[in-house]
Amino acid sequence: MHAEAATPATLPARPEDIRRLEDALEAAERDARTLVDGLGDELGEWRAEPGSWSVAHCLDHLATANRVYLAAMRPPAERARAEGRLRKRAATPGVIGGLFVWQLEPPVTTWFKLRAPRTIRPQPAPRLRDAFEAFVAEQLDVLSFLHEHAGLDLAGVRFPNPFIRGIRFSLATGLHVIAAHERRHLWQAWNVRREAERDRTAAG
Numbered sequence: 001m002h003a004e005a006a007t008p009a010t011l012p013a014r015p016e017d018i019r020r021l022e023d024a025l026e027a028a029e030r031d032a033r034t035l036v037d038g039l040g041d042e043l044g045e046w047r048a049e050p051g052s053w054s055v056a057h058c059l060d061h062l063a064t065a066n067r068v069y070l071a072a073m074r075p076p077a078e079r080a081r082a083e084g085r086l087r088k089r090a091a092t093p094g095v096i097g098g099l100f101v102w103q104l105e106p107p108v109t110t111w112f113k114l115r116a117p118r119t120i121r122p123q124p125a126p127r128l129r130d131a132f133e134a135f136v137a138e139q140l141d142v143l144s145f146l147h148e149h150a151g152l153d154l155a156g157v158r159f160p161n162p163f164i165r166g167i168r169f170s171l172a173t174g175l176h177v178i179a180a181h182e183r184r185h186l187w188q189a190w191n192v193r194r195e196a197e198r199d200r201t202a203a204g
Helices: 016-036 040-044 055-082 095-104 128-149 171-203
Strands: 158-160 168-170
Touching: 016 055, 016 128, 016 171, 040 055, 040 128, 040 171, 055 128, 055 158, 055 171, 095 168, 095 171, 128 171, 158 171, 168 171
Parallel strands: none
Antiparallel strands: 158 168
């Protein structure tokens, strides 16, 4: 896999909360690159059973989800910039937003699973390379959004959640949701990769 790394210009004197978000997003990209390294199409598109997800499904889902989330976040961010709603507090979720972020974090338990909304379910049979490159491209967009709007009051500006009607999150919550959602499905993808490798070994 040879997609370009996400390397937007860093911000001078970035606040600690912005650095943590950036670090989380960059860590997810590094994890994805390690995940697909030496994997190949056969294992990358392997599924345990019909209806389950492959590594490629996980990456395709993340790329689509990030794209949809950013599309909902951009208009409020642009309005806030035009209105001069500058940073007043750290870019951290509130209590409700924090709970939503928490329940996205891996490991995924058997007693509480979230079903992906129909609009961001992965394609039926994504190719590994295409899914990986789409994820990296969307990751660059997320980082660019963070850098462009880091000076806004991210914890105070709200956007309509594209998946839960009537719910509005702060931009800060949205960014933390993206990072946690990536950790969730990269964790899932690693489990799929290990299962695929065991299956190949067992098959001889």
